[in-house]
Amino acid sequence: MPALVRSGIYCRTIAPGPDSPSNQLHTLFSPIAVRLPTRFMPPTNGMMRSHRLTVLLAIVLLACFSLFYLRPSSIPAEPIPEPQANQPAPEPIRHPQLHPGQTSYPPEKIHPISNLIGTAQQQFDHVYSRQSKTLADAVQEYKRRYKMHPPPHFDKWFQFAQSKGVQMIDEFDSVYHNLLPFWAVKPQTIRERAREALGFDNAMLGLLIRDGKVSLTEGGGDGRKWQREATAGMMKDFVKYLPDMDLVFNVHDEPRVVIPGEDLQRLVRTATDQAIPASFQKNSPTNSWSPRAANINKGDRFDEVRTTRFNRFAHQPTWTNSRISCPVDSPARSLDEDAPDNEDSYALGEMGFIYNTTAFSDICLSPSLRYTYGFFDRPNAFDVVHDLFPVFSQSKISSFQDILYPSPWYWVQKVPYEKSKDYSWDAKTDRMYWRGSTTGGFSRAGGWRRQHRQQFVDNVNSLTPSKVLERQQDNSWVSKEITPDVYRDNFDVKFTMIGQCDPDDCHAQQEYFEVVKAAGQQDAWAHKYLVDVDGNAFSGRFYAFLLSNSFVYKIALFREWHEEWLKPWLHYVPLGLKGSEYTETMRYFTKEEEGKKAASQIATSGQQWAQKVLRNEDLEVWFFRLLLEYGRLVDDNREKLGFSL
Numbered sequence: 001m002p003a004l005v006r007s008g009i010y011c012r013t014i015a016p017g018p019d020s021p022s023n024q025l026h027t028l029f030s031p032i033a034v035r036l037p038t039r040f041m042p043p044t045n046g047m048m049r050s051h052r053l054t055v056l057l058a059i060v061l062l063a064c065f066s067l068f069y070l071r072p073s074s075i076p077a078e079p080i081p082e083p084q085a086n087q088p089a090p091e092p093i094r095h096p097q098l099h100p101g102q103t104s105y106p107p108e109k110i111h112p113i114s115n116l117i118g119t120a121q122q123q124f125d126h127v128y129s130r131q132s133k134t135l136a137d138a139v140q141e142y143k144r145r146y147k148m149h150p151p152p153h154f155d156k157w158f159q160f161a162q163s164k165g166v167q168m169i170d171e172f173d174s175v176y177h178n179l180l181p182f183w184a185v186k187p188q189t190i191r192e193r194a195r196e197a198l199g200f201d202n203a204m205l206g207l208l209i210r211d212g213k214v215s216l217t218e219g220g221g222d223g224r225k226w227q228r229e230a231t232a233g234m235m236k237d238f239v240k241y242l243p244d245m246d247l248v249f250n251v252h253d254e255p256r257v258v259i260p261g262e263d264l265q266r267l268v269r270t271a272t273d274q275a276i277p278a279s280f281q282k283n284s285p286t287n288s289w290s291p292r293a294a295n296i297n298k299g300d301r302f303d304e305v306r307t308t309r310f311n312r313f314a315h316q317p318t319w320t321n322s323r324i325s326c327p328v329d330s331p332a333r334s335l336d337e338d339a340p341d342n343e344d345s346y347a348l349g350e351m352g353f354i355y356n357t358t359a360f361s362d363i364c365l366s367p368s369l370r371y372t373y374g375f376f377d378r379p380n381a382f383d384v385v386h387d388l389f390p391v392f393s394q395s396k397i398s399s400f401q402d403i404l405y406p407s408p409w410y411w412v413q414k415v416p417y418e419k420s421k422d423y424s425w426d427a428k429t430d431r432m433y434w435r436g437s438t439t440g441g442f443s444r445a446g447g448w449r450r451q452h453r454q455q456f457v458d459n460v461n462s463l464t465p466s467k468v469l470e471r472q473q474d475n476s477w478v479s480k481e482i483t484p485d486v487y488r489d490n491f492d493v494k495f496t497m498i499g500q501c502d503p504d505d506c507h508a509q510q511e512y513f514e515v516v517k518a519a520g521q522q523d524a525w526a527h528k529y530l531v532d533v534d535g536n537a538f539s540g541r542f543y544a545f546l547l548s549n550s551f552v553y554k555i556a557l558f559r560e561w562h563e564e565w566l567k568p569w570l571h572y573v574p575l576g577l578k579g580s581e582y583t584e585t586m587r588y589f590t591k592e593e594e595g596k597k598a599a600s601q602i603a604t605s606g607q608q609w610a611q612k613v614l615r616n617e618d619l620e621v622w623f624f625r626l627l628l629e630y631g632r633l634v635d636d637n638r639e640k641l642g643f644s645l
């Protein structure tokens, strides 16, 4: 029984999961990434179902509706002035191109990293300085951005946000983009799909709100008790303002909803051209919810349904399914197998520093991900639907339409930061440090060679020459090739566990990689440069790393709710998957005077900013706003609802 043998090995390698107190290290270093596949989970008591939510917003989406977004609105609303900004909007970074016939890059006058840091600071100052101070400003800014009225109870939300000291009170564009396609689907249809998702064993966690209270949370089994409690806990202070509704949260780490590009475009077009303008035309919107709709569950149970529209493809390649929402003219939709990535859209200069993390994480621009990323090679779980279902997820791949929400994993501090175990910056080593396991995908028939964590560890420890920049007499920077040994001592990146693999692949990896003993959190704090790498989904260590006195690198395709509030190159430094910039980045931060200064500043600003914007209160405020918007979407009267002064 090969399948059972496999499962046995798999379970043994992976267990104990993140919840096991007996495995602190494991919890620390492979949080979300490791867990038993659902089919090995104990059955949930009787009511088979789970829940989910998902997330959404793909770049594709962005690309297609920026067209609409930029075009003059047809709404005859009063002109809304641009807010006053104290700083001019900075120029975007331009990618230096190699012209035809040119064989080497011209010298850089300023080090590209210094350039990236400077621009990030300017852009951040620009956004931060123009945040609304009053409810009236916030309402105006909302209408300017989204061409609609804020949702009912926006004043309650604003008071809540202000009383908690929220910093980025206007920056919620991802909520808008996540929910936009739903404006083109009838409220009744969205509610019906939520009910359908909860009525079958779909690996979802359901949460019902009735009369201003959470009347039921169910799904996910014992292993997800923490998630049920945290999800309800996160809304405790504002649930009284929410309408009666059924919410569907994803129990898998992997996203769940991906719809064909043509459908997505139609949905977005209908939303921006028709549904939203029609709603915005109403001059005195109703600031209250409609009575409870008929087609939601009774408040104390989920109605069972007989079939599911979710298809399960765990442990199979998923690229074809994942790219279906990409625009037909994007590289990911190439009809051949060898379309090049659009690297210029995110990678700067010869080393390829990541200057645009949105474009970097847009899978539509990078068909090579099919062969270099675990989720596309063979994810641990893949249980997807191709209709627009309302599923809330903690992180997602750009092409998916799951609705992102602040992760309860962070809210309950599954990976805590213990200040007393940390060291001062100067006491830390000058090393890039990472420990973890081979999550990210399931490995069979040698597939681990195509998965991102393995590639990351391999790139860092590679024996091939790499390039660095060298300062010239005239202070410009020119690249040169070096052997990897020169900066070897700046890197300490190793696996502590091999898992999610067939026996042959587990053995092959044991032989190929140097697998070291599991490490504790205090070991991480001994190093200046920590790396946060996606596992099966978002890694879950990011906040603890930011809060520490160390500097944080992030390698991520998975998108999370906090994207607009954290700034790459200011609060952390993004790295690519190919590794061409790793050596120079570490060399710059550890050997150059300007680099050393910048590194300590990034460590400090990341820490101070995380203390201000990643508190539990911040997650709650974001969730509150998301659920007001969602509440309006599922209200039969939604075109007439809104808040106005």
Ligand SMILES: *[C@@H]1O[C@H](CO)[C@@H](O)[C@H](O)[C@H]1NC(C)=O
Pocket: 059, 062, 092, 093, 345, 356, 357, 358, 359, 362
């Ligand atoms: C980053 O990339 C996204 C997606 O491709 C694009 O919409 C955005 O304008 C880019 N930002 C900058 C500053 O270039």
